[in-house]
Structures are given as structure tokens and as C-alpha cells.
Amino acid sequence: MTDIPEQGMAPKIAQKSRLRVFLDSDIYYTFKRSPVAVVSTIVVLILVLSAVFAPLIAPTNPFNPASLNLMNGFTPPMEPNAFTGDTFFLGTDDQGRDVFSTILYGMRVSLFVGVAAVLFAMVLGITLGLISGYVGGWTETIIMRTADVQLTFPSILVAMLIFGIAKGFTPVEYRDQMAIWVLIIAIGLSDWVQFARVVRGATLVEKRKEYVEAARLIGRTPYAIMLRHILPNVLSPVLVIATISLALAIIAEATLSFLGVGAPPTQPSLGTLIRIGQGFLFSGEWWILLFPAVTLLTLALSVNLLGDWLRDALNPRLR
Amino acid sequence: MSDAVLSIRNLSVEIPTRTGVVKPVDGVSYDISAGEILGVVGESGAGKSMAGNAVIGLLSPPAHIAAGEIWLNGTRIDALKGEAMRRLRGKQIGMVFQDPLTSLNPLLSIGDQLTETMLTHLPISRSEAEKRAVAALEEVGIPGAVERIDSYPHEFSGGMRQRVVIALALCAEPSLIIADEPTTALDVSVQAQIIALLKRLCRDRGTAVMLITHDMGVIAEAADRVAVMYAGRLAELGTVRDVLTQPQHPYTAGLMASTPLASAGKARLHQIEGAMPRLDNVPEGCAFHPRCEYAQDKCRAAPAPQISDSHAACWFPLIAEKVS
Amino acid sequence: MALISVKNLTRVFDVSKPWLNRVIERRGKAFLTAVSDVDFEVAERTTYGLVGESGSGKSTIGRMLVGLLTPSGGTVEIEGVNLATEADAKKIDVIRSDIQMIFQDPYASLNPRWRVRDIIVEPVVARGGDATGLAEKLLEQVGLSALDAGKFPHEFSGGQRQRICIARALSSEPKLIVCDEPTSALDVSVQAQVLNLMSDLKDNFGLTYVLISHDLTVVQHMSDVIGVLYLGRLVEEASPDRLFNNTKHPYTKMLLEAAPKMDAFGREAELPEGEIPDPINPPPGCAFHPRCPIATDICRQERPAMRKLDDTRVACHLAE
Numbered sequence: 001m002t003d004i005p006e007q008g009m010a011p012k013i014a015q016k017s018r019l020r021v022f023l024d025s026d027i028y029y030t031f032k033r034s035p036v037a038v039v040s041t042i043v044v045l046i047l048v049l050s051a052v053f054a055p056l057i058a059p060t061n062p063f064n065p066a067s068l069n070l071m072n073g074f075t076p077p078m079e080p081n082a083f084t085g086d087t088f089f090l091g092t093d094d095q096g097r098d099v100f101s102t103i104l105y106g107m108r109v110s111l112f113v114g115v116a117a118v119l120f121a122m123v124l125g126i127t128l129g130l131i132s133g134y135v136g137g138w139t140e141t142i143i144m145r146t147a148d149v150q151l152t153f154p155s156i157l158v159a160m161l162i163f164g165i166a167k168g169f170t171p172v173e174y175r176d177q178m179a180i181w182v183l184i185i186a187i188g189l190s191d192w193v194q195f196a197r198v199v200r201g202a203t204l205v206e207k208r209k210e211y212v213e214a215a216r217l218i219g220r221t222p223y224a225i226m227l228r229h230i231l232p233n234v235l236s237p238v239l240v241i242a243t244i245s246l247a248l249a250i251i252a253e254a255t256l257s258f259l260g261v262g263a264p265p266t267q268p269s270l271g272t273l274i275r276i277g278q279g280f281l282f283s284g285e286w287w288i289l290l291f292p293a294v295t296l297l298t299l300a301l302s303v304n305l306l307g308d309w310l311r312d313a314l315n316p317r318l319r
Numbered sequence: 320m321s322d323a324v325l326s327i328r329n330l331s332v333e334i335p336t337r338t339g340v341v342k343p344v345d346g347v348s349y350d351i352s353a354g355e356i357l358g359v360v361g362e363s364g365a366g367k368s369m370a371g372n373a374v375i376g377l378l379s380p381p382a383h384i385a386a387g388e389i390w391l392n393g394t395r396i397d398a399l400k401g402e403a404m405r406r407l408r409g410k411q412i413g414m415v416f417q418d419p420l421t422s423l424n425p426l427l428s429i430g431d432q433l434t435e436t437m438l439t440h441l442p443i444s445r446s447e448a449e450k451r452a453v454a455a456l457e458e459v460g461i462p463g464a465v466e467r468i469d470s471y472p473h474e475f476s477g478g479m480r481q482r483v484v485i486a487l488a489l490c491a492e493p494s495l496i497i498a499d500e501p502t503t504a505l506d507v508s509v510q511a512q513i514i515a516l517l518k519r520l521c522r523d524r525g526t527a528v529m530l531i532t533h534d535m536g537v538i539a540e541a542a543d544r545v546a547v548m549y550a551g552r553l554a555e556l557g558t559v560r561d562v563l564t565q566p567q568h569p570y571t572a573g574l575m576a577s578t579p580l581a582s583a584g585k586a587r588l589h590q591i592e593g594a595m596p597r598l599d600n601v602p603e604g605c606a607f608h609p610r611c612e613y614a615q616d617k618c619r620a621a622p623a624p625q626i627s628d629s630h631a632a633c634w635f636p637l638i639a640e641k642v643s
Numbered sequence: 644m645a646l647i648s649v650k651n652l653t654r655v656f657d658v659s660k661p662w663l664n665r666v667i668e669r670r671g672k673a674f675l676t677a678v679s680d681v682d683f684e685v686a687e688r689t690t691y692g693l694v695g696e697s698g699s700g701k702s703t704i705g706r707m708l709v710g711l712l713t714p715s716g717g718t719v720e721i722e723g724v725n726l727a728t729e730a731d732a733k734k735i736d737v738i739r740s741d742i743q744m745i746f747q748d749p750y751a752s753l754n755p756r757w758r759v760r761d762i763i764v765e766p767v768v769a770r771g772g773d774a775t776g777l778a779e780k781l782l783e784q785v786g787l788s789a790l791d792a793g794k795f796p797h798e799f800s801g802g803q804r805q806r807i808c809i810a811r812a813l814s815s816e817p818k819l820i821v822c823d824e825p826t827s828a829l830d831v832s833v834q835a836q837v838l839n840l841m842s843d844l845k846d847n848f849g850l851t852y853v854l855i856s857h858d859l860t861v862v863q864h865m866s867d868v869i870g871v872l873y874l875g876r877l878v879e880e881a882s883p884d885r886l887f888n889n890t891k892h893p894y895t896k897m898l899l900e901a902a903p904k905m906d907a908f909g910r911e912a913e914l915p916e917g918e919i920p921d922p923i924n925p926p927p928g929c930a931f932h933p934r935c936p937i938a939t940d941i942c943r944q945e946r947p948a949m950r951k952l953d954d955t956r957v958a959c960h961l962a963e
Contacts, residue, residue, distance in 0.1 A: 209751040209752070210746035210747070210748055210752035211751065211752050211753055211754040213711055213744075213746065213752075214744065214746065214808075214811065215765065215769075217709055217710070217711060217739075217742070217743070217744055218739065218743075218765065218766040218769050218770075219736065219739050219769065219770075220765075220769050224769075229754055232754075233754070233755065362830035362831065362833075363801075363830055476918055478918050479918070506696035506697050506857070507696060507857065507859070507898060507901050507902055508696065508897060508898065508901045508915040508918075508919075509918055510901070510903075511900075511902075511903075511914060511915060512914050512915065514903075533830065533831070534903065535903075536902070536903025536905060537903050539903060539904060539905050539906070540903045540904070563905060564906075574831055574832060575905070577831055577832050577834070578831055578835075578905070579835075579838070579858075579860040579861050579863065579864035579865075580860045580904075580905050586842065587839050588835040588839055588864065589835065590832075590835050590836050590839055591832040591835070592836075594802060594832075594833060595830075
């Protein structure tokens, strides 16, 4: 922190770089001092990176029929297979697919669906929230009442409804391809409300501030004011919700997939893997269920912890 | 310690931050006697409220008292903790803040708040407390006190609310009132009423008052003595007449001269160049020297002298003819 | 010709509860008349001070002057153009760039996510103008450094932020700046710096100010003409000299008496009576009559018209 004399004396550095500003910021300072935040960030980073680079890391491509050997089915973790002698880090499932590889590929699907759904919900929610907060009147009433009605349905139900309708309109041969996109839209649609609410609330506060009046005064259009002035100032609560929503979206996707209305077995997500695995739990092949479940738990938990920390760090009242 | 109700000796408050320790209050000493109003005046960041908060034990962590003593009626209170401090605060110290809404409970009628406070701190019956509550409201000039005793804070106007707060602060018969910017949120005409009320009540009851404000005009109207603070330190201390008409510290003199009132008829206002230093960057020596037109080498090298013989903490106090 | 001409200016706010609450509580709509029938003119290159307590409508008038609010009745003409009714978009644009405003809260009036340079030149850039080097030049003119242009608002103190606000106001080369409590959030010593800066800029740029304040001393120091407002009505208008030494309206007298004085040690002031009434139900007749020491029957029934008395305009039946 440099002192700024009232009369403009030349400061040493005219303009700090964005990185410098970030490294000096309170956020980074509190981050360094919170072990929970550091650990969960590292865990999230490892999981995300291993999902992104799954084709490079995974020992086998579990969805390439050519590389599968049915003889490898039900190999327990770290034990050589009775027939082939192959050893698998986390064992194999009924079709001889390497569980470790399926988890890496499954996490890709889970993360992709989660991130895309949150982005979709974010864009929709921010747009509607900004408009209803800034314009007000009937526009606001209609948007926010729609949001209220939406909230009275459990989001899983909304997602299942959309999924069901979409399924009815898609030809059978495209269903597997469409499933992922329908999942994204279904989860996103059930999630936009909280973005809209928070953005609307923050917009109501910001639009009364004098810098917005100063912009109106010089004749800037409502579009420019919303986008250039208000939007940057309502983004920090959005960031918090987006992080927590990501954890929820991943779980929602897993739930839908577990229930059989989500990602298809040809493109399994963590939820699909858990659904497949639970069939073998009582016959003793516990690893097929356990490892995907633990991965899902770790992923959702660390994203959530990160979101919690972010909320506290960005809330000036808790500091 | 003498006959002073409140006696502060060398009080320092420190806040550890990640860039180092800052001292919002640095070696401040003053007394307030019974029936006396001490005006504590300074610009924002001067540490005037922080000193008041230290007295009532309301420093928000990590701020803490680092050195010095606070004596209230002959008892040392700066080390009191928790329950003991809370009891003392309610019984012996009354508080009036800038925003009356923050010191009133919105869910309780003002009658309930007054009687509860009295029952907690005074050995009286409920019916007696209720009688006294009405009397207290009448005393602070609330018309129709009997009917309004069951009203809630939001049913009063800003000025009336501040009167209720004053009644609440006085009802446990404290020996000290700390009023932190009590009239800043009020209109001029209401401000005059509240100041007059505070003055009258304290004089009648012999209550000592610490009146914290940034407004020299309010000080002139209300205070008996005035303590001028700058960058956490005491710059000048004396009777209000001495300090305002013959300021010895260049900061006080500059502050007085920069009010539009004092510059009446002049095209430009007197200007103190620069701004109060940030707490993490208080200059060596006298904290005011970079802005002082009379500063000399000594001011840059040695901290300003403690207020003792002269009433200004200044190596070269102004003498009367210099300011006129 | 006067730069600003305000005639019968009125602004009513709908402060009704929501429709459903009104139906349930069987109440009608509620209206607050924030500004009622105000007339005044401001000559070019002068400072017009508007002074009043809370609820006097001074900020509402300021917002109507710059076009942030539309009047419910009456007109505001700036250089002969009425922004609320003018159809010619070009004319509106010209007038708009002639008007600027400085706000009270230096912490809320600068967008915290923008760099100072972008903030200052926005009025020019928004109109597609060229702003190369403009921010740096203006920063130096308001007593800051050209190097400050790349910083963010949170790096500045309150007084410095107000200087940045002034620089932004100057960037479109306006003729008129409406200043709404420009120094009431600042400390006394910083206030003196900002007021002096405003005086200097007025001379250098040939500006006209409308200075809105609750602080009589600030208005007295800065203004050529002062208008005193009470409950949305203009009650007295005069030069500072006349207003302070030959006060006509009882409200102005009360205000002057109540203002803290530097030499009033232990003064037992004559205390003002009562408080400002609820602006939703203002008293009939002269709005000041319930607090007025000299009110008579006519004050309770008839609203006094603005009339000329010597060189003062005053709205009081009994002033002489």
C-alpha cells in the first residue's frame, strides 16, 4: 500500500499490472491464510486437470471396444487377473473396463455438463436479473414471479420434466448425442433463479449509486449503463453462487444419470458409473461403485468448500 | 485520581495489520470532571471515535488498548473484560451515537427499553421504573410522553429518536456520557435543540460528557473544554474559549481559518495543504510537520512535546498576535 | 439572458404502498410533493445557492435541472431549451453536454471497477469524441497528477475523489455544473481545498454553478444569489449580504439563529420550535406557519405568493 498525498505528487508506479493488483489484494492474502481454501483449490485443480487430460493419463480408453477384453471383467484393484494376469490400479468392471480410466473419462462428462449448465444458468440469470433490476415495473414483476413459480418445483423435477419432453422429440438414433445437451439445458434451467435474484438485488443497490446517475446524466443508453457500469459491479456475488452451483450441478447431473435419465452408458458420467456400480455392490465387487462415488464426493466437496470460502472472503461484513 | 470522572492517561490503541501495526490513538491523555462537557474534535481518521470506543470497551478486534490507563471515578477500567465491562457500561457510562436507530431496539417499545435499562441497573420496582420512564421522556422534551411511551422507535422522527436515545443514555443515571457525533445526521434546527438539551441535562445532573464531533461550530456551542486530535495524537487541549479564539497549535489555527465562517467576506478560504496522513504512514517527529507552515528542523526530528504547561503539543506554539 | 430559467417547477412523487396493501388497508394513493411551484433564474457565470434542510426538495430541484428527473409541472429552461419537451435530438445533445453534476458521496460517484482515466473521459467518449490526453490534462487542472489516470478510485481519499468527480464534470466543457452537497462528506480542511478549487475553475472556465447545500456557511461563501427552500417551496431569495444582514422570512431567521456559531461560547440560543412537518401532509397555507413565531390567521389559510421586497424576493404575508 502506498500513501497518496492529497496534492498530486508523482507516485513511483503509474499503473500496476493486473497480476500485481491481484497479488496485493486482500482476497489473495486471505486465500494464502486459509488452509481449507488452499487444499480444496489444489484438489479441484488436480481433478479438473486429470479430467481434461484424461486421454493422456488414462491407461486404456474404456470406450474403445477394440482395447477391451471381457476376460478382464471383475478384476479387483491392485490384484492380477486370474485369466490374463493383467493388474488394474482400481480394478475393472463387468465388461473388463479399467475403473480408473472410466472415472477419468466420467469426470470429463460430469465436469463438462456441470460447467456448461452453470454457464447457461449464469448467462440467463444475469441477463434477466440485470433487466428486471434496472428496468423495474412490469418487466420485473413478470420475470421475478416466473422465478418464484420455478422455485416451487424441486430442480430435479424440472430437469426430469425437460429431459422427458426433449426425449419425446428426439429421434432414437440421436438420443445418446442429445442426452448431454438436454442435461445441460435441464440443469441450467432449474438453476438460473438464484443468479437472477442475486443480480437483481445487487443491481437495485448499484443503480441508485451516483456513478450510475452520472452516466445517465451524460445520456448513456440503459444498455450501456447495464453492461458497462452495473454488470462489473454485481459480478462478485455471482462468482460465489457460480462456484456453489457448480458443485450442485455436478451432483444434479449425477443424480439424473443415476436415475437413468442422464448421461447414456456409451458416454458415462460419474453418476452413470455409480448406477452401474451399485448393481454389483452386493455380489462383492465393491470397487466398481466405491471409486466413482468417492471421486464425485471429493469433487463436489472441494468445489463447495471453495465456494464457501469465496463467499466469506468477498463478504465485507464477515471480515 | 483527582476529582475527574474520567481520566485517560497515555492511552494508545493499536491495530495489527498485515503491513504492520497502526496506532489510531497514540499517547492521549485527558480528564473530564463532573458536569463538564469535553469536546473531542478532529477530522476523519484523527482517532477521536476510537478513543471513545476504548473507554467503553467497544474496540472491535483486532484493535486493542496497547498502553495507558483509563480511570472512571477512581477505578481503573481499561483491563476490565466481558461481564464486568458490560455492567459498568450500562450503569456508569451512557452512550449516544450518530444514528439513533442503531442504539434503539426496533422490536421493543421505547417504554420497555427505558424500564428494562433502569431495572437492570437501579434498585427500583417495575412501577417506579415505569413512572421514571415517563418522567425521562418528558425531561428530554417529547410531547405527550404518557401516550407515546408505548410507541416503537420507527414511529418517531429523527430528532425525537435522538431525544429518546438521550433519555435512554441518562436513565440509569450514569456519571459519564459519550456522545459520538450525536447531531451529525440531524438538520440544523433540530441540531440546535439536541445540543441545548444535552447541555441542560448534563449540567443539571452533573454528568460528565465526552462530545465527539468533527464540527467546530458544535464544539463552540456546547463544550466547556476542547481536545483537538490529529493523526491519533492530541494536538491541543484547553478551554473552548482559549482554543477557539487563540489557538496555539498551527493545525487548530488552520482548521479554524478554513471554515467558511471564519473567512467571511474573503474570496478564498484559508487552506491547509495536503491531508491527514494515513495511519500506516504517520510522519516522523510531529505528525503535522509536512503540512505546517511554521515547521522547522526540530519538528521533523523530535515528536511534539506532551501537553503539559502549554496547551498545545507543538514545539513552536503560536502566540496570540500571530493568528489574529 | 439567464442561463437557467425555472418556472412554476413542481415535482410530485407517488409514495403509495403496493396495490394489494392499499386494497387491504382501504387507503388511497399517497403523494409527496417534493417541489412545489418554484421560480428562479440563474444568470450566466454566477453561483446560485440553494439551501434548505432535509425534505426541502433541494436535491430534487438539482436532479430536475440536469434532466435526471422530469418535472410534474412547470418548466426548466436551459439556454432557452426545455429538455423535457424539446423534440430536436441534436439540441438536446448540445444542452446535455453543457450540463454536468457533482454529487455528494465521493465514494459512490465513481465506478469502482473503472480506471480514473476512463471515468473522466466518459462524457466525451460517450459522444464519440476524441479524448487523447484529456484525462491527464484535467487531472492536473484539479490538482492531481497525470500519473493518477491509471489508478482505480479506491486508491484515493475522499477529497481526491471529489477532485476526480470535478475533472469528469469538466471534461465535456460544460457551462453549468450543478453541485449537490459537494463538500458535505468531506472534512473541514479538505472542504476548504475543494471550495477554493471550485472558485478557481469557475473563473478559468467561465462556469455557472448551482450549489445545493444544507450548510449556510458554504452557500454564503460561494454564492452570488441564495434561495432558501422550506418543504419544497422557495421562501426567500437574496444576495448573501442581504440574506444574512437583512433577513425577511421568519424561517430564514430561525435557520440563521440555529446555525452553530464559532463565537457563541455558552450561548443560550433562542431554540427553534418543532420539527419539519411530514411532506406528505404539509400544513395548509404557509407551510411554515406551525413553527412561525409571528403567524396569523392568513398564514394558516393562504399560501403566500413570492413577492419583491427591496432587492429580496420573499414568500411571506408578513415580511416587510
